[in-house]
Amino acid sequence: MSISVSELAVGDVLYNNIFLLSDFSIKAGKLGSRYLSLKLSDRTGTIPSALWENKDLGIVFPEDLDSHFQINGFVKVQGIVKQMPEDRGGRKYVQLNLVKVIDQEYEF
Numbered sequence: 140m141s142i143s144v145s146e147l148a149v150g151d152v153l154y155n156n157i158f159l160l161s162d163f164s165i166k167a168g169k170l171g172s173r174y175l176s177l178k179l180s181d182r183t184g185t186i187p188s189a190l191w192e193n194k195d196l197g198i199v200f201p202e203d204l205d206s207h208f209q210i211n212g213f214v215k216v217q218g219i220v221k222q223m224p225e226d227r228g229g230r231k232y233v234q235l236n237l238v239k240v241i242d243q244e245y246e247f
Contacts, residue, residue, distance in 0.1 A: 145183035149231060151220040157241065160214045161185055165200055175200055177208075179216065179233065188218065188233035213241040 142156060158179035166176045168191075175190040192200055208214075218235035 143183040144179065144181050144186050147186060147220050147231060147233075149220055149222045153216055153218050153220070153233060155215050155217065157213055157215050160208060160210060160212050162210065163204070163208050165204060173200060175204075175235075175238070177214070177235070177238065179214070186220075186231060186233055188216070188235050190218075190235040190238055208240060215239045215241055 142151065142153070144158070158181055160177060161180040162176075162178040164176050165173055167173055173192040175192070177188045177190070178185050179188050180186075190198065192198055215238075216233065216235055217237040218233045220231055221234050223230050223232060
């Protein structure tokens, strides 16, 4: 089932949802752990998302990240919509547990 960015609510579970990747980078969390920061978009809006690096689970980010992701390319994601604490803006974001690049064009 497809859901648009504007319809996402805290607690929604995303399973194989497809979005346009409008930005990505590797960042460091407060305690030094790394995460992949992605901006997921569709025609209704954009939502930030994060996939945390976890070597124990085999989630390790390659050094050549640019060769794996493409701005304005499509990705299929799995995760849950959460909300940042109020002291960090209180905005919604997607905590990801899977991101797959889609090689072909996709129509919404």
